[in-house]
Amino acid sequence: MTFGLPPLPPAPGSPAGRPAxxxxxxxxxxxxxxxTALADQSLPPRRRRDLADVLAATAVRHLSxxxxxxxxxxxxxVPGGAALADGEIAATRALLATLREDRPAETAAALRRHAHxxxxxxxxxxxxxxxxxxxxxxxxxxxxxxAAPTRPHxxxxxxxxxxxxxxxxxxxxxxxxxxxxxxxxxEEILFRRYASRLx
Numbered sequence: 001m002t003f004g005l006p007p008l009p010p011a012p013g014s015p016a017g018r019p020a021x022x023x024x025x026x027x028x029x030x031x032x033x034x035x036t037a038l039a040d041q042s043l044p045p046r047r048r049r050d051l052a053d054v055l056a057a058t059a060v061r062h063l064s065x066x067x068x069x070x071x072x073x074x075x076x077x078v079p080g081g082a083a084l085a086d087g088e089i090a091a092t093r094a095l096l097a098t099l100r101e102d103r104p105a106e107t108a109a110a111l112r113r114h115a116h117x118x119x120x121x122x123x124x125x126x127x128x129x130x131x132x133x134x135x136x137x138x139x140x141x142x143x144x145x146x147a148a149p150t151r152p153h154x155x156x157x158x159x160x161x162x163x164x165x166x167x168x169x170x171x172x173x174x175x176x177x178x179x180x181x182x183x184x185x186x187e188e189i190l191f192r193r194y195a196s197r198l199x
Contacts, residue, residue, distance in 0.1 A: 003073040003133055020070065020137040021122040027062050028115035030187075034058060035108035047194065050184050056099045057150035057178075057185035059111065063092050064148035064167045065141040067158050070121065073137060078124045088117060089158045096154035150174040150185045 034055040038048065071085040078084060095110045126134065147168040149156075156170060157163045178185050184193060 003069075003077065003129070003137055017135045017139040017142075019131065019134040020141055021119075021126065021134065023138040023141050024062075024066070024070075024118055024122065027058070028111075028118070031055070031059055031062065031111050032108075032115070034187075035104070035111060038104050039108070050190060050193065052102060052104065053183050054185060054187055054190055055104075055107070056102075056152060057183075058187075059099055059107075060096070060150055060152055061145040061148040063096065063114075064163070064171075065144035066118065067092060068144045068160060068164050068167065069137055069140045070118070070125075072160050073125060073129075074121050077128055078121070081124075084121060084124075088121070091117070093154050093158065096152040100152040100154060147171045150178055150183075 034051065037043075038051050038055060043051065067089065071088055074081040074088075075085040091110075091114065095107070095114060098106045098110055125137075129137075144167070149167055149170040151170075151174045153170055157166050175185075177183070184190055
């Protein structure tokens with residue numbers, strides 16, 4: 001079974017990298033922690049805004065990488081995968097719209113549903129893919145996130161090959177806007193910005 005990804009570089013022992021399920025499960029926990037922190041009603045308005053920006057950027061990078069690599073793998077490899085992928089693409093568009101409208105409670109609920117659905121898809125992939133395929137997929141997810149957008153674009157293309165072209169371009173524009181405005185997009189920026197931890 002292959003997802004059409006290039007081979008891993010030669011390495012002694014296990015393949016280099018983490019399986020897709022490990023990568024995404026870690027990110028789902030990070031997103032859940034950000035949602036929990038954002039629900040704290042005692043946060044000052046500026047910290048709340050910064051935390052919401054980090055949550056949005058983290059979620060958008062994550063969703064972009066899944067649309068580029070996980071859903072195509074499901075579509076091509078899992079029985080009935082086209083319907084499963086289409087359903088998740090529609091849910092992703094709705095989640096991006098929720099992120100854009102800054103509705104924290106709805107975002108948290110949508111992200112919980114998303115994490116559960118993604119875990120199910122990855123279980124299906126694990127039944128038919130080799131460990132090397134799953135590491136290769138994990139590597140691609142992590143690479144795609146580096147160039148992904150940091151702001152929600154629910155109307156952008158959501159399937160390859162178009163999203164693999166537009167997402168890096170949107171990501172470049174988003175990162176320029178973030179740099180100009182000082183918008184935080186990663187947790188480590190919050191740690192540097194505030195002396196006390198938010199979560």
